[in-house]
Amino acid sequence: MKIYRPRFTQHRQAGVALLIAIFVLLLVSVAAMAMVISSGTDAALAGNYRASTGSYYAAVAGLEEVRGRLSSKDPNYFGAAIPNPVPLNTICYLTNPANGETVDPKTSGSTYGDTQYAHEFSAAPVVNAYINSVWNGATPGPLYKWARVNAVTEQSLNIDVNQDSVYNNTIPLYYDGTRFNLTNTGAQVLEITSLAALPGGTQRLVQYTIAAGLPLIASFPSALTLDGPTPAYGTPHSNNYRINGADRQGPSGAGTCGSALQPTQPAIGVVNAADGGSSGTVAGQLFRPDHYTGTGSPPSVVDVSGSGTNTLPASMQTVTGLEQLAQSFSTLPGVITLTDASGTGTGPCTSAPSSWGTTGSPVTIYAHCALDMSSASPGYGTLVVTGTLSAGGNFGWRGIILGIGQGAMAMNGGGSGEFDGAIVLAKTRNASGALLSTPGTPSISWSGGGGNGLYYDSCWITSALANTVSGGYPILSFRELGQ
C-alpha cells in the first residue's frame, strides 16, 4: 500500500501570512488615505478663502500706491513721470515684480499682460516708461503686479456723462468737485487699474476713478450770504459801514493776486425770493440801504438760491449738506480746532486760537463753540464757527467765514478793521445744539459798525480756499473688473 503524504503542505501555507499582511496593510492604507484626502480638502478650502481675500487687498494696494504717489506731498511723488494732464491714449504703468520676475503689461501674451485696456479703448496707447513700485522687487510687499494710470472718456467708462446719447471718445473727462464734465472744468479724471496675482494663480483686477482734490467750496455768490428764511439783520448805524459786492481784489486794489477781476456779486445773498429785493425782508431792516452795493440797485439784496451761475450750491441749502461741509473743514490738515466745555458747539470756546494767521500764512480755524474774535485784528484764512461769532473793538478778517450751526454774529463796534472776502451764515442747529430739519433763521446783530464793513474779495477768498483743498486724490468710484 502506498501512502501519500502531504509533501507540499508547508509549501501551500507558505505566503498566507504575507497575503494577510498585505490585505491588512491595504485596509489601513485606504483608511489613512481617506483621512488624508479629508484633511487635504480642508486645507485647500482654507487656502482658497485666504487667496480670495488676499488678492483683493493686494490689488487695492496697487491702487492706493498710485493714488498716494500722485500727491506732491508724497515722498515718492511721481512728479513728471506721469504728465499732468494725462493725454488721452497715453498710459503709465507702475510695475511691481517679485524678485527675479518679469512684469511686462504692455506686451500682450506676456505673463501679466494688460488685456483690459483694449476693452475700454480702441486706439493703441502710447506707453510711458515703466515706473518702479516702492517695493521694487527687493522688499516683500503686496502682490500686485502692475497698476495703470490713464485718462478716461465717456466711451471708455461706457457712461454717457452729459446724456447727449453720444459716447464721446476724444474728450477727456474732468471733475468739478461735484460731477464729471466734458468741459475741462475742475480736475482731470484719472483711472487707476491694478492687477494682483498670487503664487497659487488667483488674480484680481480692480479699478478706481480719481481726481485731484478741489477746494471745499468752489465760489461764493455774494459778499454776505444769509442762508435761511427771513434773516434777522440787526443793522449797523455807522456812516462808514458798508457791504460791497464788487471784487475788491485785496487792500491794494485790483489785480493784487494775479487773477482776473471777478464779476460783481450781490452785497447780501438770501435764499428766499421774499427776503430779497428792495422791498424784501432784509432790505426792510437796513439802516442805510444805499450802503449795500453790488449787483442791481442798492440795496443789493438778491435771492441766490436758484440754479445757474452765481448761486449758492444746492448742497449748501440743506442742513445735511451744510453740516457735512462744516465737518469737512474740521478734518483738514493743520486745522486749528476749538471746542466748548459742553461739547454741544454752542458754549464759549475754552481757549483762543493759537494763531489768527498772517498774510502769507493764512489759517483754518474750526471753532466747535461760540467764538470771540475781538483779538483778530485782522485774522487771515478760513473761520468756521458752530456757535455765535462775536467781537468788539478793532477786529476784522481776510478770507472766508462760515457760521454754520447757530448761524449768528453779534458784533459791537468795529474800529477801523474790515472783512475782506465772503461770509455765509446758516442756522442748522437749535440753541441746544440739536439738528434742525431745515435751515433756520440766520441772524446778525451789529451795534455801531465803526469803520468796519464787508467787501467781497476774490483774492482773499482764493487765498483762504487754497488751504481747504481736501488733499490727495479723492476716490470718485470703485469697481472690480472681470477677467
Added chain:
Amino acid sequence: MEMLVAVAIFMVIAGAAFGLLSNTQRRYRSDSQILTAFQQERLAVDQIVRDINDSGYPPANHFSVATPPGNLYAITPLAWTPGYPAACTIGGTCTTPGGFDMIIETDYDGTGVKWIRYQLVGTTLNRGVTPKVAGADPGAATSAAGVMVPYVTNVVNNAPAATINQIRTYYPSMFPGAVAQPIFQYACDTAGGPQLCPGAGANNSPVNVRDVEITLIVQTPQNDAQTQAPHLVELSGRGHRINPNK
C-alpha cells in the same frame, strides 16, 4: 490546525480593520457635510463681500446732468424698501435692509445698474438679481417670480427659539442672548466714524451705510454620529463700501 489559527487571526485583524474603516467612513461622511457647508458658506460670504465692495457703481457724480435717469446710476450703495427713494431708518422704518435682508445697487458687469438682493426665507438664503427700474420699488422688483433663487441652504441664523436653545446646549457661546443672529449688521458713516446704524442718530439711513458685517451660520443635515451634537459652521466677513453715496 495552523490554517485555522491563521484564519482566526485574519478574522480578528480584518474585523478590527473593517471596524476602523467603518468608523472612518462615518467620520468622512460627517466631515464631508461640514466641508460642503463650509464651501457653500465661503462662496456665499465671498460673493456678498464682493457685491458690497462694488456697491454704488456708478455714482451720481459720473454724470454732468443734475438728474440723470434713475436706472443709469446708483442712487445709493444699498437700496431699500419701503418708500424708496425716500429714505428710511435701519432697524426702524426700513423693512429692507434688515438683519436677514439686503438689497445692493450696482453695475458689476457694465451692462447697467442692477438690484442684488440677499434674503433669508426660513433656512434658505436666497439671492436674486434684476435690472434697476427707475421709479420701481427694489423690494417689489426683486420679489417678482423667478428672480430670487436658493443660494445657501440650512442657514440657521434665524432658527426657532427651540433650535437655538438646543444648539446652545452644545455650544453656549453661539447665539448670544439666545436670540437670532442677524446675517447682516450695518455701520453708517457719522462725523465720529462709522457706527452701527441704529445708534447713528440722524445718519441712520441706508444711504450712509459704510460697512456691512456678515455672519452666516449653516447647520449640516446630520448631527455628530457619536455625540449627536449638531454640526455648525459659522463664517464672518465684512463688506466695505468704497463708492460715494452721491
